[in-house]
């Protein structure tokens with residue numbers, strides 16, 4: 097069949113839902129996958145404040161800890177199991193999916209076949225599921241979706257994307273597939289390329305930017321930090337509350353505001369040397385040493401400064417935390433946590 101236009105898909109006949117009692121007018125019912133990672137539980141908490149505790153279903157593959165269990169509904173869900181996901185979406189009358197399950201850049205390189213399954217095959221499952229049941233899909237991308245031939249300072253929304261990690265390749269695939277499903281089937285696909293995310297309560301899951309979280313824990317507990325990147329390695333970053341707010345705002349933005357299906361989002365850009373200097377304002381005796389390892393090769397191919405003017409212009413994105421405010425807040429939070 098020759099096809100030359102846009103087909104707006106309205107779901108699979110016979111199984112597509114009509115808008116049900118919990119339809120979006122009364123607040124959406126949201127499914128979050130991979131909730132036991134760095135971003136999942138904080139997003140669930142924020143969405144529950146807005147849409148109600150029981151309207152946000154946190155899912156993962158592990159036993160929930162006591163805090164996660166007490167915070168609202170948690171269910172087992174393996175994103176590789178399409179039958180299970182279909183049943184889940186129907187039984188829980190889901191409207192929006194936030195697909196967080198992934199292997200991050202460093203873990204992905206250590207198990208490429210698994211990264212292909214989780215970061216590519218599960219995305220195919222999600223796209224089909226959301227197309228067939230007419231669901232909104234938010235699926236984050238990353239600064240890692242760019243590579244050594246992309247402009248690195250600044251990196252715009254639209255430029256060459258030839259990443260050198262399986263994580264990056266999978267994210268470019270997801271961005272393009274989401275855009276294609278939007279164009280071809282009318283799928284409401286939304287994506288943000290996030291920079292390294294820095295958080296106080298949840299730990300990162302094996303990425304290249306993890307040092308920017310680890311430095312706080314080590315500095316406050318021991319006064320020392322050994323960094324696996326060179327002191328001058330500049331990378332885009334953001335503080336978790338900004339990342340969660342960006343996600344919520346992007347989920348809620350009217351579809352007509354989306355001129356692209358994937359936008360760069362950032363808040364700041366710094367090097368290990370610069371964050372160490374900022375931390376020394378709070379911990380003057382901090383000693384930082386540098387021992388670059390394989391992660392340096394990944395960082396050297398990623399953007400240094402991210403141009404997120406598209407999201408600022410089209411979606412009204414604005415960050416709240418710069419380097420000084422983020423460092424001060426992290427230090428306060430972790431001093432309380434460690435009783436220091």
Ligand SMILES: NC(=O)C1=CN([C@@H]2O[C@H](COP(=O)(O)OP(=O)(O)OC[C@H]3O[C@@H](n4cnc5c(N)ncnc54)[C@H](O)[C@@H]3O)[C@@H](O)[C@H]2O)C=CC1
Nearest residue numbers: 130132133134135174175196197198236238290292293301
């Ligand atoms: N944290 C960051 O700095 C950034 C994160 N992102 C993206 O945001 C999303 C969430 O990131 P994080 O929370 O940091 O990731 P994370 O690595 O901390 O958590 C990922 C979660 O996916 C789960 N998972 C793995 N296989 C699964 C399966 N078969 N079924 C169900 N769950 C499975 C893991 O158990 C884990 O809880 C990811 O897509 C990531 O690429 C993008 C840019 C920056």
Ligand SMILES: CC(=O)[C@H](N)C(=O)O
Nearest residue numbers: 200201238303304305
């Ligand atoms: C920036 C990311 O996507 C993540 N934190 C990683 O370093 O892999």
